[in-house]
Amino acid sequence: MLVFWIIGCAPAPAVPTSPSSPDDGASVTVEHVTFDESDSPPDGGTDSGATPPDETTDTTETTGGTPPDDTPPDDTPPEEIDPCAAAAGGLALGDDHDVEIDAYTGDGETTEPKTDANDGAHGDNPEFQRHNVARGHCGGTSCYWYSSSHQEAGEPDPSGSQWVDYTPDFSDLGVGWYQITARYRQTENRADYEAWYRVSHRDGDTLTEVDQRDGTDDVSFDLGTYWMCPGSVVRVEDPGSESITFNDMSFAYLGG
Secondary structure, three states, X not given: OOEXXXXXXXXXXXXXXXXXXXXXXXXXXXXXXXXXXXXXXXOOOOOOOOOOOOXXXXXXXXXXXXXXXXXXXXXXXXXXXXXXXXXXXXXXXXXXXXXXXOOOEOOHHHOEOOOOOOOOOOOOOOOEEEEOOOEEEXXXXXXXXXXXXXXXXXXXXXXXXXXXXEOXXXXXXXXXXXXXXXXXXXXXXXXOOOEEEEEEEOOEEEEEXXXXXXXXXXXXXXXXXXXXXXXOEXXXXXXXXXXXXXXXXXXXXXXX
């Protein structure tokens, strides 16, 4: 449909009319505007000529509040703490920490307790942890525990695994270098094979094999110097079914 809009206000130049116009002679100026469906105003109304809404982004600064934080989240994982990093503790440079043996009653086959409670009660030392080592004895200048080829009621099988773990708390004593001194009791009753001394330290495990028949009476020897961390341990093990001794052990702190 053709829609005619009359433009008011100032008159436009007159358009000559055809002599054959059926009009009465009056002339008007018109402007012919054609709308397609997309431009048609809504039914029942006319186009008011209003400016369509501005769809550009409003950049007006908001006042009276905190602007949003557009910083991207930090996905960097937290830095891991090295448990074996040098750390001072209760020992001063050059101090010794001695791991004493568990207290016991009786002697040899009458020794009690046969099983290590590791509870710190009645002379028990939680840093001296026995596994199937059930006999104690005092000889020479020292007392010690030992494995035996004999088995009485309530005692472990000599052919089974037998060891003692020495477990100082290095997180409390200090993390760093330690010189370790081990001891044993030499007699004719010692095994004809070597005892195993295994040190678990920062750089791995180190195994030292010692024939406890060597030396005389109470023997001390340097087991080595190692960087000890929380959880580091020294295990003395009887790999056979005869007899080796498990004595006290010293850890001298040399710093970090």
